[in-house]
Amino acid sequence: MSNKKFNKEKVWVGITPTSWWNDDFLDIDIGIPFEQCVSEMALAGYQGCSVGHKYPTDVEVLKKELGRRGLRVSEPWTSTFFTVNEMYDQTVEDFKHSLNFIKEMGGTDIVVAELGHSVHQRSVALKANKPIFSPDQWEDLFRGLHQLGAIAKAEGMRLCYHHHMGTGVQTREEIDHLMKNTDPTLVHLLLDTGHITFSGGPNDSALSLAQTYADRIKHVHLKNIRKEKMDISDEKHLSFKQSILEGIFTVPGDPEGMIDFAPIFQTLANADYEGWLIVEAEQDPAKAYPLDYAKMARAHIAEITGL
Template sequence: MNKENVKLAIAPIGWTNDDMPDLGSENTFQQCVSEMALAGFTGSEVGSKYPRDPAVLKRMLDVRGIQICNAWFSTFFADGLKEKTIDEFINHMNFLHEMGARVIGCSEQSKSIQCTTKAVLEEKPHFTEEEWQRVADGYNTLAKLAAEKGMQVCLHHHMGTAIQTPAEIDRFMALVNDDVYLLFDTGHLYYSEGSQQVMMQVFEKHFARINHVHLKDVRDEVVADVRRNRRSFLDGVRMGTFTIPGDGVIDFAPVFKLLDERGYKGWIVVEAEQDPAIANPFEYAKRAREFIREHTGL
């Protein structure tokens, strides 16, 4: 894979989980970014423990050779909170711009059950026609605002949300303008559909508008337990639904092949939230880095 085109990052969620702060509460920000660098990564997304003063954060990252590539942003357009969402987005965008990031990964969280006790595989939300249009209009607005800063907005399809399945991703991408992009997440697509083939079909179909990639693997036996016992998304995370590439059931060879053959330019990010007391973040980061090096040459 072309090292000039593709940069490699890792998310801090393996060290401290922002949705469940007790997972990794003992791990500090400085430990996290130091271990990212030691493991061989040059990029990071932003976690809850990261300083929000760009001058402070830049200094701490520069000395470790780490660059910010993205940070999660929750939108609530379907709920009718357009003005509030846009106001918060502008502040978020300005912070990322100062940090040198050019991609803003957003998740439409209206009706989301990802942080509730609801059964993630049986009780996912759905949008009405009016709600879909609100989402499309909202994301088109965000894309215009981002373009003024030389940035791009992408939608993170996510378990427990109303934009999770291939059909929902297709609908979103058809409704929004071409300057709204997709953050493709291997783990969430496989988790949703239980199929490598479907995951790759979505990847290929929307490849031209994918500007950010999350690499995570899935443990089928945990997903089976989540389904059987009607567990929540967060229950599954605690139990180990996700893991690093090469440690689960997903075959990443075709993922890497498509990225290479079609000349992907941007960041690929290892984002594998687990309980750090069980899956040591530094050890798993090193294993992920070695797996990617072995299979891509990066």
Template sequence: MEKNIRLAIAPIGWTNDDMPELGGEIPFEQCVSEMALAGFEGSEVGNKYPRDPEVLNKALKLRGLTICNAWFSSFLTTKPLKEVERDFVQQCDFLYAVGARVIGAAEQGNSIQGKPLPIFDAKPRFTKDEWKRVTEGLNHLGAIAKQKGMRLVYHHHMGTGVQTTEEIDRFMEMTDPDLVGLLYDTGHLVFSGEDHLAVLKKYLKRIWHVHLKNVRFDVVERAKREKWSFLQAVRNGAFTVPGDGGLDFAPVFEILKNAGYKGWWVVEAEQDPALANPLEYAIKARQYIREKAGI
């Protein structure tokens, strides 16, 4: 059963693409070398990664790594579908060339995740027309991905129109289960105040990619109380890796394994690398997964 599950880690613990000052000095080569050293076999894509597939593949092969996914910002609420489709095809082509068979999308047309606004109070909510544009657009993009032998997964995310359980439910109802799956992210669900295990159980068959992200509950409470933006919360340590923080991942691992999940589990925890040494935390996460999941 466990051989169906492959372990990856995201580069955001080394260099934060949304806040380049966090880890800006850490080179790409150090990042991927430390991923391999910590015992991971996959990586997602960061801004420092070479965009030439040949160059990237060589660097990864030297370290026994492969790319499993990359973030795609869809702007279906604010841009013409043709424009979004063009960017999506370009991203699919790149990802396919570097070994990924999953592409993770999140609607950014009205997102506040990068804005200096209170993450809870200013959260966007889709209008009826926006729901239609987002879900129909993603069905369209999902069909393109499927033709290429890839799977489109949607990343529910703090500060966006698909964040809460209710919004995830609506999104899943309005998208085609053959074309659009869910990128299940423990950290974003728990930060939002959702029941992460209930969401996991409900959508097991449509969860095609997993982000393992822990939270520090005291920081999240402070973010609510002091009306922090998302990036303020990140900077102050809202997220951390499995094996650190307040969430027990044993039930998550058990449910996924018992369901015969096939695909990637990705450790993704954006922190300030000056405060949370990336290699140290990568090793901590890897040991925890070994102990708790037997993988």
């Protein structure tokens, strides 16, 4: 087995603002403003970031503020709704809007996840109530993703699908089904180390997923899991929000985390991975001071990868 290194010119380390505030649950917030958030990202040594709800909506203002700090936008998130009625056209239009935004910001990746029937934002037991797509819904999803992927490819962009807790593409089996039935030139995979681990099945390993789909992975979210908190979430049938508040997620490098990132990074490097490595840990900033955890993760990634 080779032990390649990442190409520093083609692999970048970023972070999401979800350590500073939460974009799914706006009450998980201690009042940190946009300017402090992105300044601390830069201070911790990151090259880019995803977009949060406190960011300026004016592209020129956002470019100016991020540019001052040496940051770029890594991706916008776009929800798709191909598995629910009368949402196909709206989903395509929303995608085109996000695509235009990321192009203006100089990015290459657009992240999507199918949120039709999703329960991750609802106050229900997360795993027990996740949607199970019918054959027709799967076909609708495949068709929709192929159209979005073709739109992105024509613009020189990459569509990256984000498997996500509480959705119809959560488990390894569901990810495999999606990958098997989509065109690898149009639909790429976003590897989320935390979501696949939290899914909790016998084959739900971030390393296994990376090994199987290394050539299709074009975007990575680096999320760690506190096993003790995951066990509590499963035993008490917690919602996604309750799991976050319980402290299930943390960053790479946290000794409380259960994921070994070194073999995952090596698998991706061996496959000549090019793109973003994005630290993402939905934590309560009142309990986990964002800058401390941002620095912890950045140091851990640098130690393992040299990036």
